[in-house]
Amino acid sequence: MTAAFVRECSAQAEEIKNRVPRKASERRAISSQLRRAATPCQEAGDPGDERPRWSPAQSTEPGSSRTATVRDLPRYTFERMARKKAQHVIPQSYLKPWCDPQTPDGMEPYVWLISKDGNTTRKRSPKKSFTETDMYTIRLPDGGRELIVEDGLAQIEGQYAALVASKLARRQPLTPKEYAELCVFVGAMSVRTKSQQTHWQETFDHQHRIVTQLEQAHGAPPRTSLQTAAISAHAHQFAIANVLAVMPPLLFQMSHAVLETDDELGFITSDRPCVIYNPDMYKWPPMYRNPGLSLEKTEVTLPLSPRQLLLISHRHDLRGYRPVPAVLVDEINRRTRFYCEEVFVSWTDKTRPVWFDPGQKPADAWENRQT
Numbered sequence: 001m002t003a004a005f006v007r008e009c010s011a012q013a014e015e016i017k018n019r020v021p022r023k024a025s026e027r028r029a030i031s032s033q034l035r036r037a038a039t040p041c042q043e044a045g046d047p048g049d050e051r052p053r054w055s056p057a058q059s060t061e062p063g064s065s066r067t068a069t070v071r072d073l074p075r076y077t078f079e080r081m082a083r084k085k086a087q088h089v090i091p092q093s094y095l096k097p098w099c100d101p102q103t104p105d106g107m108e109p110y111v112w113l114i115s116k117d118g119n120t121t122r123k124r125s126p127k128k129s130f131t132e133t134d135m136y137t138i139r140l141p142d143g144g145r146e147l148i149v150e151d152g153l154a155q156i157e158g159q160y161a162a163l164v165a166s167k168l169a170r171r172q173p174l175t176p177k178e179y180a181e182l183c184v185f186v187g188a189m190s191v192r193t194k195s196q197q198t199h200w201q202e203t204f205d206h207q208h209r210i211v212t213q214l215e216q217a218h219g220a221p222p223r224t225s226l227q228t229a230a231i232s233a234h235a236h237q238f239a240i241a242n243v244l245a246v247m248p249p250l251l252f253q254m255s256h257a258v259l260e261t262d263d264e265l266g267f268i269t270s271d272r273p274c275v276i277y278n279p280d281m282y283k284w285p286p287m288y289r290n291p292g293l294s295l296e297k298t299e300v301t302l303p304l305s306p307r308q309l310l311l312i313s314h315r316h317d318l319r320g321y322r323p324v325p326a327v328l329v330d331e332i333n334r335r336t337r338f339y340c341e342e343v344f345v346s347w348t349d350k351t352r353p354v355w356f357d358p359g360q361k362p363a364d365a366w367e368n369r370q371t
Contacts, residue, residue: 087135087150089194090271093161095126097305098269098347113343118356121349129345130271132194138234149237152244153188160185168258168304171321180252186302186312187247190274191240195341200239204232250293251300257318259309263326265350266306268333270340275301277335282365301332306347330354 099109100123110123136153138146159181167174174182190196208228215225231238261267278291278298291298299313309332311318330352337344337355361368 084137084147084150085133086131087133087137088129088131089135089192090130090273091153091157091160092126092129093157094189094273095129095269095345097307098345099126100347112346112349114346114349114351115343116337116340118351123349135194135197136192136237136240138237149240153192153240156185156188164304168308171258171260173320179256180248182256182310183248183251183312184244186251186274186300186310187244188240189302190247190276190300191243193272193341195272196239197236201232201235204228204235204238208232247293251312254293254300254312254314255316255319256310256312258304258321259311259324259328259332260307260321261309261324261326261329262307263329265329265333265346265348265352267303267309267329268306268336268344268346268355269303270336270344272339272341273302273336275335275339277301282362285366301335303336 095111096109098111100112103109108125108127110125111129112121112123113129114121134145136147136149138149140146163174163178163181163185166172167178208225208231211228212222212225214220215222259267276291276293276298277300278295280297281289281291293300296314299311299315301312302310304310331354333352334355334357
């Protein structure tokens with residue numbers, strides 16, 4: 001890529017952090033960068049350095065120095081906006097590989113939704129699964145609906161679907177740019193879920209209460225609390241913007257492999273499909289059991305289909321497409337089921353007991369070392 005193109009793609013994604021609309025003038029300035037959603041490119045390295053670099057995209061068209069705004073987006077009709085009230089927490093395109101291959105002719109393809117405890121199963125089409133009303137919509141003070149987050153996620157989903165069809169399903173190696181696009185999708189899948197919405201809402205509500213109490217205790221005018229109130233009002237959207245700015249570049253520095261299986265049940269996925277895991281977590285105090293991506297043993301898994309699962313780790317010897325034995329598939333499924341919020345997803349209504357095995361607490365667990 002030319003240096004000029006790199007410069008055109010180098011504006012910082014952190015601009016989207018400040019998009020919570022507080023005034024009418026600010027609403028007009030909401031950038032469309034999230035719609036473009038950190039589209040990555042490969043940056044030229046230093047002389048003699050052929051390593052790929054991460055460079056998030058900016059919201060300008062090539063050859064233009066003007067930042068795009070909401071006014072530059074296509075005008076939405078009332079009907080189109082109404083259709084976007086039902087927003088997918090887990091994308092349809094992502095779920096489709098889990099459609100039951102035994103779906104009867106003439107019936108809409110469906111996946112199996114299985115409760116976390118395995119006691120209930122139901123079949124449902126991807127189109128009707130995991131939808132929430134206005135999950136990502138930013139409510140404007142005048143009652144309007146800003147769809148910049150929903151549109152940004154939709155663009156990321158489209159890039160992912162094209163990547164699956166052109167490379168992953170064909171077991172082709174990814175270019176640095178394609179892997180960067182995959183990292184963006186993984187970041188989006190990690191933060192767009194209902195459990196993350198609850199987490200970030202509680203986090204920013206707590207932050208706002210503390211700031212308000214401090215201002216009142218010191219007799220200070222409500223300045224910072226106005227900012228924290230605005231963030232709290234759109235906590236999940238604000239979190240999505242931040243995660244998309246920070247997480248994909250970190251993932252890009254790690255190695256990746258696609259694990260494959262021909263097991264009858266294959267890989268499962270869930271309502272919380274992206275799992276960040278560190279095998280040493282049991283040794284840590286409970287409040288620290290949220291593994292950072294920079295830790296050596298931390299790994300990220302995202303099921304791609306019943307036949308493939310993406311593994312991102314710091315193991316630089318683990319690359320390409322790797323067949324794995326059924327025992328490892330079951331262990332990964334056990335992890336996926338454990339981390340799900342309410343249901344996990346399969347292309348069959350069958351399960352295995354090992355997926356529900358809580359295991360035994362190791363002797364060197366943190367809890368066992370407290371006296």
